[in-house]
Amino acid sequence: MHRLTTPKFRDRDVTDERHYLNRRQLIASAAAGAGLGLAGPAFAAPEGLEPNSFEDITNYNNYYEFGTGKRDPAENAHMLTTSPWTVKIDGMVDRPGDYQFEDILAKAQIEERIYRLRCVEAWSMVIPWNGFTLASLLGRVGVQSGAKYVAFETATRPEEMPGLRYQVLNWPYREGLRLDEAMHPLTLIATGLYGKDLPNQNGAPLRLVVPWKYGFKGIKSIVRITLQDTEPFTSWNDANPREYGFYSNVNPTVDHPRWSQATERVIGAGLFGSRRETEMFNGYGEEVASLYDGMDLQKNF
Ligand SMILES: Nc1nc2c(c(=O)[nH]1)N[C@H]1C(S)=C(S)[C@@H](COP(=O)(O)O)O[C@H]1N2
Ligand SMILES: [Mo]
Secondary structure (H helix, E strand, C coil): CCCCCCCCCCCHHHHHHHCCCCHHHHHHHHHCCCCCCCECCCCCCCCCCCCCCHHHHHHCCCCHHHCCCCCHHHHHHHHCCCCCCEEEEEECECCCEEEEHHHHHHCCCCEEEEEEEEECCCEEEEEEEEEEEHHHHHHHHCECCCCCEEEEEECCCCCCCHHHHCCCCCCCCEEEEEHHHHCCCCCEEEEEECCEECCHHHCCCCEEECCCECHHHCCCCEEEEEEECCCCCCHHHHHCCCCCCCCCECCCCCCECCECCCEEEECCCCCCCEEEECCHHHHCHHHHHHHHCCCCCCCCC
8 A cells, every 4th residue: 555665746846845955954964974865765655645735734734832723823933933942851761861953953864754644623734744753863862661651842932922821722732652653663753844944833843743643643843852651641632531532543433522534624625625535544554553453442542
């Protein structure tokens, strides 16, 4: 079903965007000894994935720290100061510390990954990310043997994030993964898209991307990564445990209590849009289904 091939770009705009590799992404990849860097993805998207336009990807966002409207992040996220940026990595690791984003990026091997993002609200789009595997970062800090989960936190800056004044979630936005999910080669820390630095509304300077899970697992603007032996607190599960589970694997057979998850609206597919059938694990089942062998996915939704 999925081939590990270099994606083909047929859309002219896509090809053009790819030439604008900016300095930061270039420097990072050069430092990693990868020349122009965007090394052929080890895990490309399912064949035939056609990326959405840069305009779609950066104007239709969920980033509640900047407001709950789809246009709010595009309008407000410029207020976020993303440089300098520190990521605290702590808990059950050999080398805990406050890591500068520039240092993390300088040692990273930047790849391109074209993934479908399937929001729990039943829409999807296809995004050409640049980034590095979470596994490579965790490898560098040294995960200790007792660690079983990874917890993540987004920045909370009331002066820069107008949405924080509304208690829609128990801030900071928090997410988590089981360690084997975190170490999976599909799990990405994105630092760019279309070869440019990640736009603020998409979670600059670094955010998580877990393509077989609902989009809300992909926590933005990460300031803390904690290795621990207990299941992490996650914001959406805390807000409504009946509607949002810890796993949140894309699953067309488990409906959201208020809507069907069987199909999804394709963003940018013409004036009237179009729908597609939602795939188990968002189409990445061949790679990830074995992580859940023996688990009841209706119960562990
Ligand atoms: N910190 C934070 N991360 C977040 C969100 C958010 O509101 N705050 N929204 C999530 C949701 S619901 C989705 S669908 C994706 C959207 O990512 P995109 O805007 O880059 O497409 O980000 C996720 N990460
Ligand atoms: Mo979402």
